[in-house]
Every structure is written in structure tokens, then in C-alpha cells.
Amino acid sequence: MILAALGLAVAAAAAPDPQAPQSVVLVQVYRSRYDWSLPWRQEAVEGSLGSGFLIEGGRVVTNAHVVADAREVLVRRPDQANPYVATVEAVGNDCDLAVLSVSDPAFTRGLKPLPLGDVPRSGSRVQTYGFPLGGQDVSSTAGIVSRVESRGYVHSGIDAHLVVQTDAAINPGNSGGPVMQEGRVVGVAFQGYPGFDNMGFFIPMPVVRHFLADIHDGQYTGFPDSGLQTTPLLSPSYRRERGLPEGKGGVVVDFVAPGGTADGVVEPGDVIVAVEGVPVANDGTIGLGARVDHGVAWRPRADPHRDLPPHRAPREQAQPLRSRPALRGLRGARVHAPRHRAAQDLRPGLAADRGPQPGLASPLPRGGAAGDRRPRGGGPDPCPAPCRERAADLRRAGRGGAHQRHDPARAGRRG
Amino acid sequence: MILSGCASASPPATRPNTLPSPPTLKDRLAAGIVTVRVTGQEWNWKTPWAKQGPWTRTMTGLVVPGPRILVASAGLGNHLLIEVQRDGREQRTPARLALVDHEAPLGLIEVGEPAFWQGLAPLPLAERVPTSGPATIHRWPRSGQLDSASGAVRLVRAGRHGLSRLSLLTVDVTTTMEGGGDSEVVVAGDEVIGLATGKSGDQVGAMASPVLRQFLADAAGKSYHGFARAGIGWQDLTNPDLRAALGLTRAEGGIRLTRVLPHGSGADVLRPGDVILEIGGYALDPTGQFEHPLYGRMSFPLLFTEGREPGDALPMKVLRDGQHLTVAVTLRRMQAQDDRIPPYVFERGPDYTVVGGLVFQDLTGPYLSTWGDWSRRAPPRLLVAYDREGQEPSPERPRIILLTSVLPDPANLGYQDQRDLIVDTVNGKRVGSMDDLRQAFREPQRGFHVVEFVPGQAMRRIVLDAAQAQAAAGRIRVAYGVPAGP
Secondary structure, three states, X not given: OHHHHHHHHHHHHOOOOOOOOOOEEEEEEXXXXXXXXXXXXXXXXXXXXXXXXXXXXOEEEEOHHHHOOXXXXXXXXXXXXXXXXXXXXXXXXXXXXXXXXXXXHXXXXXXXXXXXXXXXXXXXXXXXXXXXXXXXXOEEEEEEEEEEEEEEEOOOOOEEEEEEEEOOXXXXXXXXXXXXXXXXXXXXXEEEOOOOOOOEEEEEHHHHHHHHHHHHHOOOOOOOOOOEEEEEOOOHHHHHHHOOOOOOOOEEEEEEOOOOOOOOOOOOOOEEOEEOOEEEOOOOOEOOOOOOOOOOOOOOOOOOOOOOOOOOOOOOOOEEOXXXXXXXXXXXXXXXXXXXXXXXXXXXXXXXXXXXXXXXXXXXXXXXXXXXXXXXXXXXXXXXXXXXXXXXXXXXXXXXXXXXXXXXXXXXXXO | OOOOOOOOOOOHHHOOOOOOOOOOHHHHHHHHEEEEEEEEEEEOOOOOOXXXXXXXXXXXXXXXXXXXXXXXXXXXXXXXXXXXXXXXXXXXXXXXXXXXXXXXXXXXEEOOOHHHHOOOOXXXXXXXXXXXXXXXXXXXXXXXXXXXXXXXXXXXXXEOOOOOOOOEEEEEEEEOOOOOOOOOEEEEOOEEEEEEEEEEOOEEEEEEHHHHHHHHHHHHOOOOOOOOOOOEXXXXXXXHHHHHHHOOOOOOOOEEEEEEOOOOOXXXXXOOOOEEEEEOOEEOOOOOEEEEOOOEEEEHHHHHOOOOOOOOEEEEEEEEOOEEEEEEEEOOOXXXXXXXXXXXXXXXXXXXXXXXXXXXXXXOHHHHHOOOOHHHHOOHHHHHHHHHHOOOOOOOOOOOEEEEEEOOOHHHOOOOOOOOEEEEEEOOEEOOOHHHHHHHHOOOEOOEEEEEEOOOOOOOEEEEEHHXXXXXXXXXXXXXXXXOOO
């Protein structure tokens, strides 16, 4: 009796949080990376852990980096012992999201898919659920929304979308887990900054919804790109030289990617003053009013959602979260989404005139960061020397073979 | 001979009635070797209006006919003061650099004070160097007796010295000496066989005496000609299929040219793709080696310097498009300042200009060196330029012009973080030299200076208000210590 009572007492003290959604699962991955300098080779199998959560359709959402190079993916419910074999249904490497499915119907029995929410207000409270450092039960942490902004997604290294910064602890193993507010998913935890206090990031719903809608037809197409390389017009002299009226802001186009969205519409030297009617400030940021997006209602906050100018790269590399703390360097497989042709109609009067045009429209990437992102290939130098040096160090530390050290002595014989 | 102040090692004070004994080898070495102290100051290539702290180097000098002092060292560049010392004494006598060839590197020093030369005498320079056998290496320590280390000649080869690209006869000597590579005198028998220019492990690399003799003979002439360089890039032809495809017989050797620099000896005559079979009568093997009559297998660039001077004709046998041709190249001296990115810059500071706080300079080796381990740390775009076109100037664009940094000022608001951008045009004009740049800045467009950069960099274009840029000059001078300049 006493033992039972003790047992009960222990059980009561250690009972999992009844608020914690059951639909958050541990994702266990066994992966084998490719060796890019010995291309017939795959590296030894290594295991890693992440998190995921159930959404409608019996699917589990997690991060792309959690399942990258996976040879086996297992998911485990916090209330069960046995893992289930999962299949990767879709991956968006440009937004670090992935969707898994489990064929065994026992997996979803008794689990409710988590409802999806919106972008949370700055300053509001959020809660993360996941499996940092693995573990048996779901772990939860809490914090507030520190900031909503646009930042690089470390998984691909070349894409930037909306991110939400929070001081809720997000640690290796949390990747792919939901961030919730009032019972709804407001984001997917995915990266952090080692050495920085209380600074974790999650993917907000516009990006997640864009991804889910995209894979609906069974094929992932990706986020469109303006194909523009622009420079902010912070210099008053430059603004005057471009003929920008006093008080009006914009960014000047340096380069238009051939075959890209803006090809044939925008020319180098043009100044983008507004995107879909939303004015562009001199530093490349936009303040959004009514939001055009893929089913996501997105209201402005006290700090309007802003988009970082495309050429400013993070000074430190953010780390995708995994159970293995060390960043292993650039990932092997990269999926480049093909560029979208302009889906929206463009305002008339573009072709003839050079120079700044009011209301110059560039199609907004659906659900993602408005304005410019780094174009892939042939674009600007988005990584100034300190950033590149760090990246080079990371590559050397990680793969060794992936980056050939520049050695002028080896560059042929000379005399 | 006055004993005091002389290097004589055996004072006959105890035997006043005997004839002075003939000088020993040690005496003669002590009388033929001096110390040269060079003081100088480098510019700070990142803040090109300022100099760094001064440095002092010590090297060994060889007394040669003149009398003068010969040194083989890359440490003569940017010198401000030269002093000489003898007999291992501290007393210093001012001297001056009469002639320097940084490309060798070799220097000739003159000392105005006649008293300095009392008792000093040149040492004989060997006409040919041994390929093996004992050798000794000599220098003066801070004070006291001549420091002589024993060693053995290991190898005679074609080698490079200092920052030079020239291929010169080199003697490698294994030695117990500590340190080295500062022009120490290498002796075999009773002749000088070289001056040490480098040390690696227990091995000293010395510029061989035939080169020193050639330099001295050249220096004694009416004008100095220097040493020629091929100015080519090549590949080995060890792959038999490649050789067959080029039409080479099994007996023929040869190397295949991949580059011919426009300011090198090969320009006008040689072309990329040519297979060079023979130079100066010597056949080349598939790795570019020939059989030197005295020293055995050596690498062919030596044939451009040994016993030849710029202006000489050097005959070659070449296979071009299946045809065997006999050609003659006219040897040319290639100097560092003729390269697109000079590997070193001496005797002048950085060529820079500041406009509205924007600092412009041409890309040079010393600028790259500010990154320390620059081949890893310098911006990749600059490294690509160095690798691909560092040696190849073009008449329209002899240099690569950079916006290296920005001195923040209201006139350049918005550009403060820009670094190391390669300039394409200024005010609509292509810029291939600092003079081009300065000239272009004299002509603003509609009141603006427009600088365009080579595409693909962090910024494509910078616009300054010309009047504001002018006004900024005074503020920048005060804030950053930049002197009023060009």
C-alpha cells in the first residue's frame, strides 16, 4: 500500500505537463553524408535527434536539416516506447522544412493534429515543445517574441526568409518542434546562435504555410526570387543623383538576373520605390499594412515587420540545431528552387522609362520575406571578408576536402 | 700594417725580430668580411599615408674590388640608413647603397670613409662551385672573433632567392650553423663559393659565386643590365599520349608553354602551345631539365640568366603546330613594377589617393601581405586576380585599382563598410592605373563623382557629391591624420 502510495506520489510529481501537446514527437535520424571530394564515398552512419509535430493529414512537420542525408527516419511519441519508421514526403531546403509520413496507422491513433496559427505579436508569450538533447518526454520552454525580422536560413546558407527571434530556449534537438501560442502553432523552432544569450529562432507561419501549400500538388517548387541585386540608398548624394525626390525612399538595382523574375522588367540603375504598393525605405526595408499572403493574415506590430537589405550578411553564422553541436560545414545536396516568372500583373509604364517609377511592382514571394533576398549565383558578394573567413574556417574544420585551400604555388609552373 | 684596428689574428708582439707570417685563411677571411647594418621603415599599406615603426637588420657583407661591399639580401628594400662594421667591433661607419637589384637580390655598398678600408682586402670568388665536399660559412657575431661554421656542399641547383622570380645558380650547404640566410659568406678551399640567402632546417641556400661574378662585371660596366627572365608558364610533358598527340617522337623531350607574358623574354616570339625542345643548344627533357656541362641536371630557366644579359639573343628549337622551328628570343629584364600586381614595392610608398574619404590604391604584393597569411585570408576576389593576372599587365589596364577602405565622413554616408572593391570606371572612364583614377576624378558628372566597380562585388556603384567630397578633405585630414595629398 505504502509502496503503491509512494509510487503514485512519485508519478504525480513527475507527470508530464497536461498542457503539453501529445502531438510533438521525437525524430530520430540515421544519416550518411556524401563526401564531395571523394565522390564515390559516403561517410559513416551517424545518428541525430530532432523534433516534429503532427498536422492534419497524418503528417509530421520538421526541419529539412533534421532529415538531410537521412537513411532512416524514426519518430517516437512521448507516450509510447516503440518508434515508427517514417518516410520523408517532401523537403524544402530553401526554407528548412520537411514533412514526414508514417504508414503505420497506430502512430496517429489518439493524436490530434496541432492547429496552425499566425505570426505572434512582438512581446507576446510563446512556448516551445521538443526534445532538446533527446529525452523521453516532451520538454517545454517559454519566452516571448523578441523580434520578427528577416534572416538567413543556415541550412541552405543562401536563403533568407522571415524569422522570429525568441528568448525561449531553443537548443540542439529542438529543431523541427512547434512554437505555440494559445494552443496554436505559431512557428517551427530551427536555429540559434551559440554563445549568444537567449536568442533562438523559429520559422513563422507564412513560410510554413507557403511550404505546405506548395507541396500540396506533390511537387515542391520553392520560393520565388526577385532576381535583383540592389544597393540601399543611404547616401543622400546617391539619392539625388538618381533623381529620387526628397522624402521618398528606395533601393537602386545593381544587377538583374538573366531569366529571373525581374528580367526584362527592371534594369540596372532603376530605383525600386515600392513593392506591391508598399513603399521601400532607403535601407531596403518595408513596413507592411494589409498583407498579401498565402492565407495568412499578418498584422503590423509596433515594430513593423522589416526586411533586412539583401547584401548585409549575418556577422556570425547561426547554427541549425541538432544533437551534434559542431557545425559540420556546408551541406552536400542543395535544392535550388526554380525561379518563378512574375505571377502578378505589373504596373504599366515600366518598359519605356528608365529611372524611378512609382509603384514599380515586383511579385512578392508568397508567404515569405518581402523584397529582396540574395540571388543565387552570379549575384553580389553577400559575405564580406569576416563572414567568409569564418565560413572558410568552418569548412576547413568540417569537411576538409570540400574546400581546396588556395595555394598559388600549385597554380602551375612559372618562370 | 698597423695592428690596431686591423683584423690580423696573430700579433707578432712576442716575436719582434721575425718577418710577419703570411696571412692565414682565417686572417684573409676576417679581412674580407664585414657586417652591414640596415635600418629602414615600411609603409603601413592599410593606412597608406603612414609608416610603420623602423626596423634594423644585420647582414654579412663581402669585400669586393672597388673597394665595395657585396650583399645578397632581400632586406635592402626601403632602407633609410646603412652602416658598416668590421672586425667584430661595435664601431659603425656610415655607408650608402651604390647599386641594388632587388630582383636578384644583390646590393653593392660604398663607404666614403677611407680609414674604414685599411687592412681589408677582397676575397677571391670561385669561377665554378664544387658539387660536394666541405665548406665553411662565415659571419661576424656582435663582437669578437669571426664566426665560422663547418658544413658540406650538398647540391648545386637552379634556385630562387628572396622575393625574386629569377632562376640563379644556387649552392645548398648542410651546416651546423645556427640561423643564417643573411648573406653569410660560404667558402670552399680558399675561395668564396656563395652568399647565403636562406636557411631551412640545417641547410643553407647560397647564391653561387658565378652569379656574384656576373653581377660585379655587370655593375662595373657603363650601365647595369641586370638578369633576364623568361616570363613563361609551362607544363611538363610526361604523359605519353599527350606527347604523341603533339607529334613528339619518343626521343624528344620538351615542355609545353601555357602562358607567355607580354613583358617577358618570350613575348613576340613564343606562343602558348609551343613545345620548347632546346634552349641555347641544350635539349630539354619532358620535365624541363637540361644537362649542364658542369653541374648535371638543372632546370631550364637557369639558361636565361647564366652568363647572359638582357638584350642577348637566345636560340631555341620549338615545335609549333607539328612544325619544327628555330627561333631566337631577345632576353628581357622583367621588373616587379611591370607586373600587374607587383610582388614587392621598394623605395616608394603606396600609391594612394583619398576622395571624399574613399581610399583608393593599386593592388600590390605588400597590400596583400597586410593579411598575414594572405593566401588564405585575403578576399578571394583579390586572390583570383593575383593568381590569374598578377603577372600580366595589359596596356589599357596596367594595374588593378581598389577602393580599399572608407574613412567615415558625412560625405560618404552609406558607404562606410565598403572594403576592397575592384574599381571599373570613375566618372564614366575606365580606370587601369592610379593616374587614370586621379584624372577621372577631375571630371565629375553633373556635380557627382560616380565610381563603378567590377560586377559581382558588394556594391556596383558609389555616388559622391563632388562639392561635398571636396569639402570633406579638410575634416578627413584632421580626423584621420591623412596628409593633404594628390
